[in-house]
Amino acid sequence: MIVSLLYKVTRKLLSLPSILLCADTAKDAELLVLRHENAVLRRQLAGPVRYEPADRFWFAVLSGLIPRRRWREVFPVTPGTLLGWHRRFIAAKWDYSARRRTGRPPTATALKSLVLRLASENPRWGHRRIQGELARLGYRTAASTVWEILHAAGIDPAPRRSGPTWREFLTAQAEGIIAADFFHIDTALGRRLYALAFLEHGTRRLHITGVTSHPTREWTVQQARNLAADLGMRMKSLRFLLRDRDGKYGEAFDAVFEAEELDVVKSAPRAPRMNAHCERVIGSIRREVLDHILILGEAHARQVLAAYQRHYNEHRPHQARNQLPPEAQQPVTMDINAPRLLRTQILGGLINEYRHAA
Incomplete structure (x- = not known):
């Protein structure tokens, strides 16, 4: 009975504004219903309510139409939260960080290739x-950029990669090496x-x-003297x-x-690859001459080997010399x-040896 009486009194009180302001009564009643529904939903939710960016934006815009003293009653969040949303939207208006690229501009691929080429060749x-070399060529770049390019390519600093490889070392030393071997x-x-x-x-x-x-030691020494006389100033x-440890050489x-x-320089015992150049030329002598001729004696062997030596030095091409013989110059290009x-x-x-007719 008490609840029924209270409900009837409330209806009578709420009906008074409808008589005075018929135009706004339905709107106000709708707002009261929505506010009450909002209060009921908040009571039923166990956890905090998550608002999407669109929800925050809408609440912040509507806050300008409602007096600040009523914010606590109207909005489901505190006034401090509402003001924080407003400040965030205003700050985003003047934030240009998303419109520009951060950090240094990327290094051109051609410049990276040039840096790696200079590092490999030097x-x-x-x-x-x-x-410094890039600056001389007109490419302005920082030293740290060059270091990052080398580091990314797995190239060690100069002191750790300055040592030559065996191929580079032997190529640089080749002009000063003469090797000897018996066959x-x-x-x-x-x-x-x-x-x-x-x-x-x-x-x-x-x-x-x-x-x-x-082949006694005295004979071998005489061959060394003959070679020194033939080479002369060379x-x-x-x-x-470079020689092996054969006992026929001696002090x-x-x-x-x-x-x-x-x-x-003496090669290691049983290591013919340490004198590979001599081993290769001896193999060429066997494959190209000795395997195809019956040697009758010392005089015949000297004649055959002298003929092959002359062919080897004056006519036979060599890959290491760009297909040129040891004692020949670059040939003139001829028409077919x-x-x-x-x-x-x-x-x-x-x-067989071939030459152009005069």
């Missing part, structure tokens, strides 16, 4: 030396002969100094003699070259329709 250059020849009657060969690494020039059936350009053999200020070629037969036609 292993003793550090990042500052490379930066044997079996005659038609089964007699074994020995020949001593020297090879200049820089020019690939071959020297077969002698053939004997009894001995001044040599710095190292007197080394003394001949040490007198010419050459250092004698040039005069006919002349063939010269070496060792009875075993080897």
